[in-house]
Structures are given as structure tokens and as C-alpha cells.
Amino acid sequence: MEAAQVIRNEAQVVVALAGNPNSGKTTIFNNLTGARQHVGNWPGVTVEKKEGQFVSEGKVIRVVDLPGTYSLGAYSEDEAVARDYILFEQPDVVINIVDATNLERNLYLTTQLLEMGTNVVIALNMYDELKARQMDIDVAKLSELLRVPVVPTVATRNQGIKELVTRALQAAKTKNRKPLKINYGNEMEAELAAIEQDILSNPKLAEKFTPRWLAVKMLEGDESVLKEIEKHCNLDRLLTRRNEAVKRLESVWGEDIESLIADRRYGFIGGLAKEVVTRRQTSEDRLSTSDKIDRIVTNRYLGIPIFLLAMWAVFQFTFKVGNPLIGWIESFFAWFGGVTGTWLASAGTPELFRSLIVDGIIGGVGSVLVFIPNIFLLFFAISLLEDSGYMARAAYIMDRFMHSLGLHGKSFIPLLIGFGCNVPAIMATRTLENKRDRLITILINPLMSCTARLPVYVLFTGAFFSARQGLVIFSLYLLGLVLAILVGVVFKRFLFKGETSHFVMELPPYRIPTLKSTLIHMWERGSSFIRKAGTIIFAVVVLIWVLSNLPVGVEYASQESILGRIGSLMAPIFQPAGFGTWEAAVALVFGILAKEVVVGTLGVIYGVEETRLTGVIAQHWTPLTAYAFMVMTLIYIPCIATIGAIKRETNSWGWTAFAIGYSLVLGWLMAVLVYQAGKLAGLG
Numbered sequence: 073m074e075a076a077q078v079i080r081n082e083a084q085v086v087v088a089l090a091g092n093p094n095s096g097k098t099t100i101f102n103n104l105t106g107a108r109q110h111v112g113n114w115p116g117v118t119v120e121k122k123e124g125q126f127v128s129e130g131k132v133i134r135v136v137d138l139p140g141t142y143s144l145g146a147y148s149e150d151e152a153v154a155r156d157y158i159l160f161e162q163p164d165v166v167i168n169i170v171d172a173t174n175l176e177r178n179l180y181l182t183t184q185l186l187e188m189g190t191n192v193v194i195a196l197n198m199y200d201e202l203k204a205r206q207m208d209i210d211v212a213k214l215s216e217l218l219r220v221p222v223v224p225t226v227a228t229r230n231q232g233i234k235e236l237v238t239r240a241l242q243a244a245k246t247k248n249r250k251p252l253k254i255n256y257g258n259e260m261e262a263e264l265a266a267i268e269q270d271i272l273s274n275p276k277l278a279e280k281f282t283p284r285w286l287a288v289k290m291l292e293g294d295e296s297v298l299k300e301i302e303k304h305c306n307l308d309r310l311l312t313r314r315n316e317a318v319k320r321l322e323s324v325w326g327e328d329i330e331s332l333i334a335d336r337r338y339g340f341i342g343g344l345a346k347e348v349v350t351r352r353q354t355s356e357d358r359l360s361t362s363d364k365i366d367r368i369v370t371n372r373y374l375g376i377p378i379f380l381l382a383m384w385a386v387f388q389f390t391f392k393v394g395n396p397l398i399g400w401i402e403s404f405f406a407w408f409g410g411v412t413g414t415w416l417a418s419a420g421t422p423e424l425f426r427s428l429i430v431d432g433i434i435g436g437v438g439s440v441l442v443f444i445p446n447i448f449l450l451f452f453a454i455s456l457l458e459d460s461g462y463m464a465r466a467a468y469i470m471d472r473f474m475h476s477l478g479l480h481g482k483s484f485i486p487l488l489i490g491f492g493c494n495v496p497a498i499m500a501t502r503t504l505e506n507k508r509d510r511l512i513t514i515l516i517n518p519l520m521s522c523t524a525r526l527p528v529y530v531l532f533t534g535a536f537f538s539a540r541q542g543l544v545i546f547s548l549y550l551l552g553l554v555l556a557i558l559v560g561v562v563f564k565r566f567l568f569k570g571e572t573s574h575f576v577m578e579l580p581p582y583r584i585p586t587l588k589s590t591l592i593h594m595w596e597r598g599s600s601f602i603r604k605a606g607t608i609i610f611a612v613v614v615l616i617w618v619l620s621n622l623p624v625g626v627e628y629a630s631q632e633s634i635l636g637r638i639g640s641l642m643a644p645i646f647q648p649a650g651f652g653t654w655e656a657a658v659a660l661v662f663g664i665l666a667k668e669v670v671v672g673t674l675g676v677i678y679g680v681e682e683t684r685l686t687g688v689i690a691q692h693w694t695p696l697t698a699y700a701f702m703v704m705t706l707i708y709i710p711c712i713a714t715i716g717a718i719k720r721e722t723n724s725w726g727w728t729a730f731a732i733g734y735s736l737v738l739g740w741l742m743a744v745l746v747y748q749a750g751k752l753a754g755l756g
Contacts (some may be wrong), residue, residue, distance in 0.1 A: 084132045085244045086161075088187065090154055091169030092178050096197040099227035100169055101137040105236070122516045128237050136163065142177070144184045144729065145294070152296065158190055159281075166243040167236065169195045172209060172224070174201040176350060179341045182218070186252035186549065189282040192220045193240050195232070199224040207351040214348045218252070223556065224581050251282050256336045259324060263317035270310055277304045290314050292330055324593075334582060339461075342581075343468065346370070362581050366465065375469035383549065386453040388542040390446055391530075394543070395443035398530070402684050405438035427628060428617055432471035436613025436672040440661040441602075443527040443671075448598040450523065454491065455593040459585035479560050483513040487556060490520030491549070492597055495709060497522075498717040508568040512560050514721055515731050518710035519556040521549045523601065524667035528705045531671050536695040544699070552706050554740070604666060612665050613672045616658075620676060629677045649704060650697035650742035650751075696755050700747040708739030 091097040105124025122137040138157060139150035158166060170178040185192050196211065215222040221239040225232035256264065267287040272278045277286070281300075289297040291314060301307055301727055318329045327333055342362075369378050413430045457463045470484040483501075490497035494517055501513045521529075529548055533541040619635040626632045631640055631654055639654025642661060646652045655677050663670035671685075678688040689698070709732050710718070719728045 084134060084239060085165070086134045086136065086163040087240055087244075088136045088138055088158060088163040088166045089169060089731070090158070090166050090181065091140060091195075092142050092181060095140070095169045095171040095178060096195075096225075096227040097137065097140060097169045098169070100195060100197070100225070100233065100236075102134060103227060103230050103233050104133075104135050104645055111444050123427060129241060131241065133237070133241075141181065143181055144188075156296070158185070158188065162552065163192065165240045165747070166190050166192050167195055167240055167574045168192050168195050169227075172196045172199050173205060173207070175209065176338070176341050176345050179344065180337060183252060183254065183337050183340060186218065186220070187254065187282070187285050187288065189249055189251035189285065191243055191246055191249050192248050193236065193243050194218070194222045195227075195236050196222055196224045197227050199230075199232070200226045202440040205351070206711050207349060210348045210350075214344075217344060217347060219250070251285060253284065254337060254340045256288075256333065259321055260291070260332065260336070263321065264291065267291065267310065267313060267317065269598060270313060277301065278306070288333065291317065292333055293318075303325045306472050324589050326469050326588065330383075336406065338581065339464065343464075346468065362461075365582055369462065369465050370469055372472075375465075376473060379466045379469055380550070382457065382466070384543070384546050386450065387546040387549070389453050390449045391542045391545070393594045394445040394449045395534070395538075398442050398534070401442040401444070405434060406684065409434045409438070424621070427621070428614070429626065432614055432617030432676055433610070436616065436676040437606075438608055438675070440527055440609055440668050440672050440675070443530050444598070444602065446530050447523050447526055448594055450526065451492070451597045452590060454593040455590045455597075459583070459589055474557065474560075477557060478564050479512070479557070483509065483516075483560070484511050486517055487520050487553070487731075490517050490522060492523060493600070494518050494520065494522050494714040495717045498714065498721055501721060504549075511722065512563050512568055514718055515563060515727070515734075516556040516560045518714055518718075518735055519552045519559065519707060519732065521706055522667070523597075524711065525705055527668050527671045529702055530661075531659070531674070531686060531689060532693070532698040533704055535689040535693070548702055551703065555707065555742075559734075559738070571642055601668075604668065608666050609668055609672050612662060612669045614678055616662060616673050616676045635677070645740070646704075646743075648748070649700050649740065650702075650747035651693070651701045651743075653692070655692070656701060660704065660708065663705065664712060665715070666711050667705065669703060696750040700743045700750070704739045704743040706739070707735055708743055709736050 087706050089097050089101055101122065101124065104413050105126055123134065124137075125132055125134045125373070127133070138154040141154050143151060143153045144155040144158075145151050145699070157163070166185060168182050170182060170568045182192070182194065194214075196209065196214075199209075202209065209224075211222050211224055221243060222300065223232050223236045223239055225236060227233070255261065264284065264287045267290055268283045271281075271283045271286050277283075286297065286301070290301070290310065293314075298307060301310065321329055321332065327335075346366075368374060371378075381693060409430050412434060413426055416426045416429060454463070457466075467484050474484055486497045486500040488497075489500050497520065498514050501510045501517070525548075526545075533544045537544040616635060619638070620629040622634045630636055635658055636654050638661065639656075639658035642657035643652045643654045646657055646660075655674065658677065659670045660675040662673045673691070675685055678685060678692070687731075709715075715728060715732065718731050719725065722728060
């Protein structure tokens with residue numbers, strides 16, 4: 073259908089009615105237009121076309137009754153007619169009639185309308201039947217979450233119709249309504265962003281259609297949309313990108329692209345329904361499998377304990393399976409360092425060069441790489457929880473909890489991402505539209521224990537808490553989460569006062585994760601650790617080795633070296649926390665570059681080819697000082713990459729300095745508190 077150039081009288085408002093079959097759309101149309109209607113066929117198709125008009129507030133309102141449809145996929149004539157009319161004729165307002173008793177099914181069409189950027193008013197019809205079923209919908213909250221007017225109606229009794237007309241006339245004055253953005257998951261969002269950039273490079277196309285909606289429709293393979301795009305630009309390049317994206321996504325998830333997109337929409341709708349619908353459960357209600365599981369895992373009282381139990385199980389799995397593998401890798405690096413040192417000596421290489429290779433590179437980088445099994449296993453377990461649909465429920469549970477503290481529930485999503493890496497987690501705060509909420513989330517995110525800290529935890533718990541390694545590390549992750557929430561509450565109360573807005577948490581259906589997709593997600597995240605070991609960590613351990621050998625003539629890695637002098641200068645600051653040694657101080661200083669470097673630094677300083685680093689740690693530390701040191705590592709100054717992300721996202725050196733300063737003070741205070749309390753309890 074060609075786009076029409078519509079010329080309208082300013083006193084006339086064009087209203088389209090859209091809704092599922094049997095939602096009461098025809099009844100509302102008849103209530104509005106009475107006898108002032110006519111019936112024909114849409115041009116070129118046999119689908120019935122109904123139009124009518126009436127006068128309200130001095131304006132002639134022309135009402136177009138679109139064919140009843142469950143979606144706007146354009147697979148049937150009904151869908152194509154409804155979608156093309158809204159897309160090309162651009163009515164002033166679309167009144168979306170929704171069956172209130174079957175909200176989730178009806179909202180699928182609603183989400184598609186809102187993704188298009190359509191000017192929508194929702195008629196929540198059959199509201200009397202909803203009440204009769206002992207159910208209720210928080211209309212104000214539904215309106216707030218979808219950002220469109222919502223009017224309860226009972227079309228058979230003409231109830232709510234007058235208010236519906238008033239809201240439609242008010243909405244007709246709104247221009248350029250912001251489209252709804254559904255999160256389709258990290259992999260699909262990356263592909264959509266790339267396609268959207270190509271669309272934006274064509275100004276005519278970007279001006280005519282909502283770019284993101286067009287990208288979604290391209291990914292779905294909507295033929296009629298592809299034909300429309302072809303009128304404005306070269307389709308071949310876009311199709312090549314689209315086909316490559318579909319191939320990648322379907323390979324990862326093992327499902328066709330349309331099913332994946334539909335699942336995400338229904339996930340959004342499911343989360344929305346949980347936010348706004350309340351019901352008194354009866355024995356006659358039939359629940360889906362997901363509903364039955366959700367009655368337990370999202371229960372008001374059981375939800376958080378189940379989440380904590382799930383995370384505890386993740387860490388138990390990570391270390392029970394990973395620790396034997398660590399032993400093998402440690403043995404390999406001990407053997408490799410010895411063989412390399414012997415070979416270099418027999419080749420007559422200078423002792424300084426041998427020290428660089430064996431003590432610096434193999435000892436430093438190797439001391440970090442031994443933790444690869446734990447990191448990959450942790451990502452494997454988290455990917456299982458994400459792909460199964462449970463992590464979305466965890467965020468939903470914490471959303472409710474965080475709202476009770478006056479924080480934005482959506483902040484918990486970046487916090488969860490922070491378990492992987494704080495940099496993308498801080499970037500994820502862009503989904504928070506309120507600047508105050510964004511700042512709070514950015515400032516507390518570095519308190520989440522990213523995988524870069526995991527090598528530090530594994531090293532010290534392996535030396536002192538091997539029997540309860542999973543539990544001790546779980547306590548550190550939990551401490552970071554609790555501190556993030558408490559600090560957020562303090563910031564909210566004293567620095568960023570104001571109301572907290574609501575949002576929709578997508579709840580995808582539960583599914584059995586495929587091994588392929590889980591392994592792909594594990595590799596995508598874990599491989600970044602290997603890349604960092606080969607670049608940043610390599611460079612830093614070489615720098616540390618150089619500083620350990622200067623000035624020329626000092627004993628390697630001694631207190632008289634430049635490295636030792638730097639550490640000795642800083643060490644007294646950490647004396648109250650129990651680790652006031654120059655070695656610990658140097659490790660923390662260089663840990664600002666990258667948290668894994670804490671282990672690499674200790675590997676260079678303590679490095680002895682035949683001795684495992686955990687054994688050396690056990691000789692120089694105590695369980696209490698080790699735990700206090702891990703607490704400090706968890707909280708103190710974020711790594712340099714995270715600092716850069718804070719600066720980019722806040723666009724303020726002031727807030728960046730504040731994030732560095734408060735985390736340093738908080739880390740020191742918590743480490744001192746742990747150590748001093750432990751001494752009082754006789755644990756020192």
C-alpha cells in the first residue's frame with residue numbers, strides 16, 4: 073500500500089479503533105457513531121471497512137474501525153490492513169480496545185502499536201467481568217508503565233465511553249510520542265543497534281518510520297516492510313546484515329527469530345501483568361507451568377531466600393568443580409616456569425632476562441590464569457540461570473524489595489550485570505530515564521563484585537578457607553550487594569531526594585537452556601578475561617617486575633626496591649585493617665589498573681618457581697587479615713576502566729572523583745571494622 077498524503081481539516085480528528093476479535097471493539101464503535109456509519113471494503117482487499125463520525129467539543133471525529141487482529145505481523149489480510157492504515161494513513165489517535173479479563177493476550181497487539189510510536193489510548197473493556205472474577209487492575213500504574221492514557225470501560229453499558237472520548241481528544245494534541253522499547257536481550261539488542269544505525273544513515277527512511285521498530289520488523293523478515301524500505305534505499309546491504317544477524321541468533325538459541333522476538337514481547341507483557349493485576353486465586357483457575365513455578369520463586373516471602381540459595385549453589389558448583397582444575401594449572405605453570413628457567417640458563421641468557429621471563433611473565437600472568445576454570449564455571453552457571461528465565465525473576469523479586477527502600481527497581485538489572493563486569497553494568501544504566509536514578513545506580517555499581525575480583529577471592533580462600541570456599545566467596549558477593557543497596561538508600565535520602573518511578577520487568581517463559589547457547593554465553597564473557605591477561609595484566613606485571621629490580625643492584629622484589637618503597641610509604645594506612653605490609657599495599661595500588669593485577673602483583677613479589685602462590689600466602693597472612701584484605705579489594709577504588717565508564721556516563725569529573733573517594737573511604741572502614749571486630753572476637 074502506498075503511503076498517502078493525508079490532508080485534514082483542523083476541526084476534524086481521525087480516530088482508529090484497534091483490538092483483538094471479541095474485545096468489544098464493534099460495541100464501542102457503535103456507541104461512538106450510532107447510525108452515522110457506513111460499510112464498504114478496503115481498497116484492493118475483501119476485508120470489510122467500517123467508518124463513522126460524531127461531533128464532540130466542537131470537533132468532527134471520524135472513527136475508522138480496523139479489522140480485529142491479534143497482532144500486526146501482516147501475515148493475513150486483516151493484519152495487513154490494520155498495520156498499513158496505522159503506518160501510512162497515520163490517524164491522530166488509535167484507541168486500542170483491550171479485554172481486561174484476558175490482559176496478557178490482548179497486550180501483545182498493544183506492545184506492537186507502542187513500538188511503532190503510535191499515539192495510543194487504551195480502553196480497558198469488560199471491566200465489570202474482571203471484577204466479577206475477583207480480579208483487579210491498577211489502572212494508574214498500567215498507564216504510568218506504558219505511558220499512555222488508560223480508561224476502564226464497559227461497552228455494553230456505555231460506561232467510560234465519555235471519558236474515553238475526552239482522553240482521545242487530549243491525546244490527539246500529542247505529537248511525536250516516544251516509542252515503547254522492549255529489551256530483546258543482549259545478543260539481539262546488539263544486532264538491532266547495528267541495523268538501526270544503517271537505517272539512520274538514510275534520513276528519508278529514518279524520518280518516515282521509527283528506526284528501531286523498522287529494525288525489529290527487518291529482523292522478523294516482514295515482507296511488506298522490506299518492500300517499503302526498498303523504495304527508499306538499497307535493500308541488499310541491509311538484507312545481508314539482517315540475514316547474518318538472524319543466522320547468528322538462531323544458531324545461539326536454536327529457535328527461529330520470530331519465536332525469539334515473540335517470547336521477549338510476552339516476557340515484557342508477563343512482567344507488566346504481574347505489576348498491575350491482582351487476583352484472588354480460586355481452585356478453578358488454570359495456571360501455566362511458568363505460573364506454578366512463579367508462585368513459589370517470586371513469592372513475597374520465599375523469593376529472596378530462594379534467590380540467595382540459588383546464588384550460594386552457583387558458588388558451590390563453581391569451586392567444587394573448579395578447584396581440582398586449578399591444581400592442575402598451578403602444577404603446569406610451576407613445571408613450565410622450572411623448565412623455561414633451566415632452558416634459558418643452559419642457553420646462557422643473562423640472569424636478569426631469565427628473571428623477567430620466569431618471575432615476571434610466567435609467575436605474574438600465570439598466577440592470574442590459574443583461575444580460568446573458576447571464572448568460566450561461574451559464567452556457565454549464571455548463563456544457565458539467565459537462559460532458563462530465572463534471573464529475570466530474581467530481578468523482579470529485588471525490584472519489589474528495592475522499591476520498599478525508595479530505590480528504583482530497574483537499578484537491580486545493572487547491579488546484576490555488575491557480577492560480570494562493572495563497565496557494561498554502568499553503561500546499562502542508560503535504560504534509566506531519570507537522571508537522579510541513573511547517578512545513584514552508577515555510584516553504587518562498583519560495589520558489585522565483578523569477576524576481576526574473583527582471582528583474589530580464590531587465592532586467599534584457597535589458602536585459608538578451602539573447606540568452605542564457596543560459602544566465604546558467597547559472603548563477599550552478598551556483602552557487595554547489601555552495601556550497594558544501603559549506600560543507595562543513603563544517597564537517595566541525602567543527595568538525590570525525589571519520587572522513584574516504576575518500570576516493567578520482562579518475565580520470559582521458563583525454558584530448558586541449550587548446552588550450545590550456554591557455552592557460547594560462557595565463552596563470550598570468559599574470553600574477555602583471557603584477553604585482559606594477555607594485554608593489561610601482561611603489561612602491568614612487566615612494569616611491576618621492572619620496579620622490583622630498580623634501583624640497579626637491589627635484591628629482587630625487596631623492600632629496598634622502588635616497588636618496596638612505594639609499598640612502605642602506603643603500608644601504615646592499612647595497619648588498622650591488619651595488612652599493613654608493603655606487599656599488600658603495592659598489590660592494592662596496582663589493583664586500581666585492573667583488579668586481577670592484585671594477584672599478578674603478589675605473584676611477582678612472592679614468586680618462587682617451585683612454590684604455589686597459595687602456599688606463600690598462607691605463610692605471610694592469617695585468615696582474619698586475608699578476609700579483611702578481600703573486603704578491601706571488593707570495595708575500594710574501582711578499576712581504571714570502570715572509572716572511565718563513570719566519567720563517560722556522568723560527564724562529570726566531580727561525580728567521578730566522588731565515586732573514587734567514597735569507595736576508598738568505605739573500603740578502608742569496612743576492612744578495619746572486619747579486622748578489629750575479628751580481633752575482639754578472638755579470631756586474630
